[in-house]
Amino acid sequence: MPSQSAANARKSTRPAPAGRAGDIMDAALTLFAERGYLGTSMRDIASQLGMRAPSLYNHLESKQELLQDIMLRTMENLVADHQMAVATTNDVAEQLRRAMEAHVRYHARHPREVRIGNAEIWNLEQPAQDRVRKLRRDYARSWQDVINRGVDEGRFQTPSPQLASYAMLEMGIGISLWYHEGGRLSESQLAYYYGDMALRLVSAESG
């Protein structure tokens, strides 16, 4: 039986690799996030693991494959968390709060993935780039749907539902740049504060 909360028990759509391939992925995540995809060489990744670059090719096809795995997995998991958050209530203000909380928690927990996701889309080859763009579009559209419904029901006020949704998405992305575990604010505090700010942004009375 499940021992975790619903949010934590979410099954990954695309599981992170384990074993040696997992070590390589982890080193790539750290280095791509710090120096960028083009600023990281296969020799850098191998060196982090005490290996030589050619040995990496026993575990992967190409450097590009690493980037595609990271970006597709990240967006799929973010969307999955989001859908669970909005599906667990019918109150539109509570949906918005939970969507923001899930957004913030994902960005706080996976800062490397999110930084890469936002910086490297232009370095993704097709068709992976279009798949990631579609996932982003779907995600943004779901936020707009929530805000539009809140406006229709007279619960939210905003000069532009579209701009409000952009602003909320963007607010979360910054978190991946400065948040780190063990800082002044816990992940939960962060989630509550940002949930509160999302509701204020559309002048909503909370649930």
Place this chain on the structure above:
Amino acid sequence: MPSQSAANARKSTRPAPAGRAGDIMDAALTLFAERGYLGTSMRDIASQLGMRAPSLYNHLESKQELLQDIMLRTMENLVADHQMAVATTNDVAEQLRRAMEAHVRYHARHPREVRIGNAEIWNLEQPAQDRVRKLRRDYARSWQDVINRGVDEGRFQTPSPQLASYAMLEMGIGISLWYHEGGRLSESQLAYYYGDMALRLVSAESG
């Protein structure tokens, strides 16, 4: 005599280069913003101007110099606009609105510069990188000062003035990724809507 509004007449702290050097700077801005600093070669820049790469070195010292000029000029001009915006009123809600309007207008007018500024800080060599970081810190601190004063005066409500300032800064950055002149929204509409959202975010009654 000045024929432009005060906001438009702001003197650049660091003027953009003119003539051939200006052409090179413009090509670099476009390419760095599209493909990134590491993804752009000196041959790419030269080719955009119908030149060969070595000829560029008659007008500049190095590729790194181009990046440093862009990032320092951008941050200095953003800070100058901001200081003018908050210095023109004593009402704290109006200060916040004008700060957001200036922030939004700068990001809408200079999308290439802002995209580079946010993506390439790790590719800036010292001491330029620290100078840009200091300018960013000063800018963020000025926003926090405004919000803190609004809270002290009982005009603003927020669970965290610091997070509110981060959220507002981040909201503007996204604009540089999707806004383009001649789109559905004019620059002024954008500025007004975001100014409104900034006040809502701290539950302020407008000035």
Place this chain on the structure above:
DNA sequence: CCTACCGATCGGTAGG
């Protein structure tokens, strides 16, 4: 402004 060219580094392969 050009051609010719430099040493360094890149992603990746051959072969074991």
Place this chain on the structure above:
DNA sequence: CCTACCGATCGGTAGG
């Protein structure tokens, strides 16, 4: 998992 090595490309210089 390694060494040895490939062709391509990089920022930049020499020399005119």
